[in-house]
Amino acid sequence: MSGVMENNESDALLVIDPQHAFLNSSNKGLWHKIEEDLFPRFARRAYTQFMNSPESPVWQAKGWEGCLGGSEESRMLWETNPASPKVVVFRKTGFTGVSEDFLQWLERQAIQRIFLCGGDTDLCVMRTLIDLAHRKIPVVLLADYCFSSAGPEMHRYAVIQAKRFLGSRGVVGALDE
Numbered sequence: 001m002s003g004v005m006e007n008n009e010s011d012a013l014l015v016i017d018p019q020h021a022f023l024n025s026s027n028k029g030l031w032h033k034i035e036e037d038l039f040p041r042f043a044r045r046a047y048t049q050f051m052n053s054p055e056s057p058v059w060q061a062k063g064w065e066g067c068l069g070g071s072e073e074s075r076m077l078w079e080t081n082p083a084s085p086k087v088v089v090f091r092k093t094g095f096t097g098v099s100e101d102f103l104q105w106l107e108r109q110a111i112q113r114i115f116l117c118g119g120d121t122d123l124c125v126m127r128t129l130i131d132l133a134h135r136k137i138p139v140v141l142l143a144d145y146c147f148s149s150a151g152p153e154m155h156r157y158a159v160i161q162a163k164r165f166l167g168s169r170g171v172v173g174a175l176d177e
Contacts, residue, residue: 012111013042016097016118016125017050021066021073027119027147031077034117034145044109045087048097048124049076056093085109095124098131106137113138117145121158133165141166144173 015038018031039045051074052059052067059065067073080087086109090102105111114132116139118125125146132139141162148155156174163171 008113009043010110010112011042011115012044012046012106012109012113013038013115013117014097014128015045015047016116016120016128018047018077018118019049019067019073020075020077021050022119022149023077024149026149026151030119030145030147035078038115038117038142038145042115043086044111046097046102046105047076047078047080047087047089048118048128049074049089049091050124051091051093053093058094095127096131097124097128098135103135113140115140115142117142119147119149120154121146121148122150122154123148126158126161129162130165139166139170141171142173143171 015034018034023031050058050067051069052065053069054060076089080089085105088105090097090099090105092099106114114137116125116129116132121143125141129139129141141159143159143162146155146159148158159171159174
């Protein structure tokens with residue numbers, strides 16, 4: 001994977017919504033690929049966990065009532081150790097993975113650059129990417145480790161959009177030319 005500096009302590013991997021609710025045919029095998037290919041490369045990892053509620057924008061805008069707290073759908077795919085500051089979970093109720101808790105973690109861990117992957121490329125990943133870029137936090141989209149539940153065309157479109165925001169060096173993977 002070009003562009004990834006291995007063993008760089010100032011880098012972190014951010015995986016968007018690795019939860020049972022988001023296991024489907026559009027991402028078959030992707031979560032395992034993330035675990036196998038990316039976990040060994042990043043000492044610091046953060047995951048977002050989407051927790052739906054009647055107040056969340058997802059419930060209100062889309063009417064989706066899944067992924068409620070405590071449900072099997074909301075359960076994370078990977079276990080974490082709450083005592084480890086290097087692998088953490090940040091709960092979210094909307095589309096972005098950028099929260100005050102997340103920003104404080106970046107500061108405490110002296111994270112300089114985020115490598116971003118997960119789902120949905122066209123919604124949660126894109127919103128997180130935009131929020132990171134807006135805060136001038138260097139971000140690299142790992143396009144081959146993302147998916148869209150809306151299908152490969154929406155994923156492809158989101159990757160093209162990410163290149164518009166970040167430039168060609170800000171996207172690694174799909175559509176590299």
